[in-house]
Amino acid sequence: MTTTSFHMDATATTVVEILSGVLETTPDALVEEPLLGAYDWDSVAILEALVALEGAFGVEIDLQALHHQLTAGDLIELVRATLTEHLGAS
């Protein structure tokens, strides 16, 4: 499933900020064009995003799932789901 529009809460804002840093673009541009394939979304970028997101949210994110996301919105959903799961577990 591909998420193309998303609600900009605090989680989304942080994800977009981190992601735009990794993709060397701006948060506004990323919201405008959320398709990750439009940027250099290669394995190096995926790992940089993984490390930065895990650092910012303090949770471990599923690397395989991260690898399969297509848009910034998908990524936000993945982080939200991870956070929910983490809260449930603890």
Place this chain on the structure above:
Amino acid sequence: MGGEDTIMNATQLIEAVRSAVAGGRAPDPAVRLALAVERDPTLLRRVGAALRSLDPEASGLRAVRLSVLGTGTLGALPDLLRATLVSSGLAPRIQVGEYGRFEMELAVGAFQEERPDAVLCMLSQEFFLPAVPQGMPVKEVVAHIETRLDELCGLLAGAAERTSATLILNTVPLSRSVRDSFIAVRDRALLAQAWHRLNADLLGLAATEPQLAVADLAGLLALEAATARDRRLHSYADLPYTDAALLLLAQETRRVLQAQCGLSRKVLALDADNTLWGGVLGEDGAHGVKLGGLYPGKAYKELQQTACGLREQGVVLVLASKNDASLVEEMLCGHPDAVLRPDTFSVLAANWDPKAGNLSRAADSLGLGIDSFVFMDDSPYEREHVASELPQVAVVPADGDPAHLIERLLQQGWFDVPELTATDHQRADLYRSRALRKDYSGAFSSSEDYLRALGITLTPALATPFTTARIAQLAARTNQFNLTGVRFDEIATGEMLDSADHLVASFSVSDRFGDEGIVGAAWMACEAHEWRVLNLVLSCRVLGRGVELAITDWLFDRAAEAGAARVVASFVLSAKNSVAADTWERAGMTPLSEEEDGTRTFSVELAGRPPVAPAWIALPSTDDQENSL
């Protein structure tokens, strides 16, 4: 990790770097110092990415060529190197070896094309271990490790013959997935022994080969909360190290290159009160400050020992303390636990001048650049003052628990040198004889802008039953800025509150660093024609900012409002209040008489009196004041 000293947040820092690079310049000294103390690898790799387009030759920094080879994927290492090297004044041109060709690159010297100043070889366990050590007899694994070390030494010796570049290696941590695959306790011990020997032998190379430097990554990782390896990243991309581990390696590389390029610092300027000892010398006296003995005095003594150790290795020490010179001298000479003695310092600047000026003058008299200074002080006010006036000075915070002071001073490696020489050991003495010890005098000049930016607010208020306790405490404790030495206690102060011919006022000071609360008090005798200052005290925490002049203006205005024509005041000299001796002259008063015991009396006619308060001190608006009165 700059704590409250972090002037810039992450966004500001990265923006400052980007805009400098866009302008074709290196980031300015303040930004570079903020980078030097930054510990967040995520931020630093973004900074490093932003620095990729900086032209080293045009940057204004020392250009350095660095080749980076690795036994796995380098990941963020080049960007982290850019960020850390730029922080210490080096502008690197980084050439990265091809993935999977570590041995080939070293063997044929491909790294040499760019004629690097240094070659960083990032080593990881895979280089030394068999492909599948799991299930192998441990002796065979140990033999394999030894063979691989020999092969590495051969490669390095060959490389060293073909280049004059420094070869930088690292010690290597051994992962749990390998350790724990050996289930026999004895086997694990043998493997660990072989591994420690490997790292010890790597370190030994640096001792015998002048061209080699070895960063003890394994040792540092054991001290940090950072994980060495993320199995996912290794599995996915052959990344042997996490960004946190790579940052340690980048920082150690920075220390080697910084020392080699002569960009290390040479001078340590130390505050005294609450830095070299606990407490305030002018208030507590040499017997009262905390130094030596049990904690916390022990922690301050250890800092002194550390500073002394630095001096033995050639670091020049400067004392930068707002104190009376004679008190400091007495403390350093006479305190049984003082490790630093007056002659340990090449320059003693114990006076009441702004510290930035003292540091500049110390640099002049030592013949050293201000960019070779590290300055350590517990006061955020003093630190920010120096940072804003002299942005090239590396400023180290000395507040918080004194037990942390040593690591905070040493962890950056500010003073690293490649090797100590005979001159290094003598340097402090050489500089001591070169610098004439002076007691600097002078007034605020270049500091005015800073003081203005500080946003100092003075709030005067008539004493109330709620504030008399604090006012009496100030009277009892204040020794330095205590103009007559009369110590009105709570009862005497309380009686004046109810008396029509007395006025007692408290003075609170706040600035952008926070609210100091009530720091001053005045006791006045109020007659119809003439008011007399019985005493005025001010905590030494706020001295040197002109607060006392805003106070005298306020007092004189109250007297004029009440219809008095003049105010009379006196100064009674004590052993500790010489810092305040000229207060009444500075307040615009005229000397009337001087008695034999040194007591001097002053007066001022209130009509047409020009105000003396400095422009950078604000008072709350009159409406607020009346409410508070």
